[in-house]
Structures are given as structure tokens and as C-alpha cells.
Amino acid sequence: MRGQFLSTIVGGVIGGCVVLGLQGGLATAHSTHGNDTVAVRQLNVLDSHGKVRISLRCDSNDAPRIRMHDSKGSMRCAIGLGNEKRNEGPFLYMIDSNMVKADLSVAEDGAPTLFLNGRDGKPRIFMCASPSKDGELSQLVVYGNKQDTRSEILATEGRTGLSSYKDGVMRTYSGIMPAGMAGMMVDDAAGNPGTIIGITSDDKRVMTRLEKGDRIDMATGQSQTDSQNQK
Numbered sequence: 001m002r003g004q005f006l007s008t009i010v011g012g013v014i015g016g017c018v019v020l021g022l023q024g025g026l027a028t029a030h031s032t033h034g035n036d037t038v039a040v041r042q043l044n045v046l047d048s049h050g051k052v053r054i055s056l057r058c059d060s061n062d063a064p065r066i067r068m069h070d071s072k073g074s075m076r077c078a079i080g081l082g083n084e085k086r087n088e089g090p091f092l093y094m095i096d097s098n099m100v101k102a103d104l105s106v107a108e109d110g111a112p113t114l115f116l117n118g119r120d121g122k123p124r125i126f127m128c129a130s131p132s133k134d135g136e137l138s139q140l141v142v143y144g145n146k147q148d149t150r151s152e153i154l155a156t157e158g159r160t161g162l163s164s165y166k167d168g169v170m171r172t173y174s175g176i177m178p179a180g181m182a183g184m185m186v187d188d189a190a191g192n193p194g195t196i197i198g199i200t201s202d203d204k205r206v207m208t209r210l211e212k213g214d215r216i217d218m219a220t221g222q223s224q225t226d227s228q229n230q231k
Helices: 002-023 224-230
Strands: 028-032 035-039 042-046 052-058 064-069 075-080 091-095 101-106 112-117 123-132 135-143 150-156 159-166 169-176 182-187 193-199 205-209
Touching: none
Parallel strands: none
Antiparallel strands: 028 035, 042 052, 052 064, 064 075, 075 091, 091 101, 101 112, 112 123, 123 135, 135 150, 150 159, 159 169, 169 182, 182 193, 193 205
16 A cells, blocks of 8 residues: 555656656756656646645755645655665655654664654654564554553564553563563562563473562572572
8 A cells, every 4th residue: 555655656756757847847858868868956746726735856965855745835744765874764754734743764773663643742653673682673662641651562582572661660561581481570660570470481380479679580480589498
């Protein structure tokens, strides 16, 4: 769907360049080996009322960009290659009448990213597929109305699961943990594990409630208190 949309826009703009160029209104046509070439600095496509609705030009950094405007002249969509000097990648940027934004782009590390913002302009959904120290990482984040409250699905080598955050602190996690334990973890307000239910990498069943200050070995399922009692 998106590919067809972009192809239609680009094809229409290029076709408009050729037509306007041949009419002699905006550019001069040059013949090279029997092929017609149209060269312009900027191309504006007008509606029936003479308002600019599509603008095709290169920015000051010489990066090509297409801007689309509504009937009031506000930019509603932009497609471009980004500023290479700032390591920006290609992007598709959309704005509705209430300034709600959607951004599909390629990050500096080559990762594709998608941002969807709410009516208040704050982030609501973030998706990416990016490199990490453990290999490729896939991530989906859904944000709440309050800052730093979110749910996150993360998948990478050695870890995959769903976690929920409040005030920037992880409170619950369900999935496979970095050390190989599969299960569920509930944390206290400071982010310290409180209750853990799961199975370790060697199939040992674990169900434990940790006291404040206790720690658990995710590989063996033993808490700090258990280890001290066995000595």
C-alpha cells in the first residue's frame, strides 16, 4: 500500500516535470543523444486556485525533498533523503491538521524506525529494528499519557519478552531473561525484583519472593539468601 502510494506521487511529479518542461513554462529542455532532459531548480504544482500544493526542490544541503501542502498552505507531508552531513537517512513525515505527526525514517545506524504521536504531540508508538551488541534487536514501545510510563516488547539474542514501566522503572517482565530463565518477574517501585516465577535454563522450577536487598541468579534460580543458607 505504502509503496504504491509513493510510486504514484513520484511518478506524478516526474510526469509533471516533463509536461511543464515541454510547455516551456518552467524549464529549458536539452537534447542529449535523442533524449529530452528537463532541468529545474524548483518545481511547484498548483491547484485550480493557483495555490502551491506540491513543491519539489533540493534543500540548502542539496538533499532532494518533496513537500505537500493543504488548501491553507500548511505542510502536511514531506518526503526526502535527509542531510548526509548530519547522518540523516531517508524519511516520510506526515502532519495532520492538529499537528499530529507520523515519521517513518532510517536512523543513523541504518535501522528503520516508525514514530506515531498522539493528538497532544507526545510519542504513542515507536518501532525499530536496529543493531545491538547481541545482534539485531527488534523493539515495539507503546507509551501512556504520563511521561516514562510505557509497555515494551523487545526481542534480541538471549532475551525476548514484554515489560511494563512506570515513571521510567520496570515493574513487570514476562518472557525469556538474559541468563536463560523463562518466566515472569514483578519488581518493586525501585525496580528491584520482588516476585519471580519461572524455569531456569537447566529446567529448575523457581517460585520465590525476594526480601528487600535480596538478589537472584537468573541462571540457577537461587537468591542471595538461599546461597547463604547453603554455606
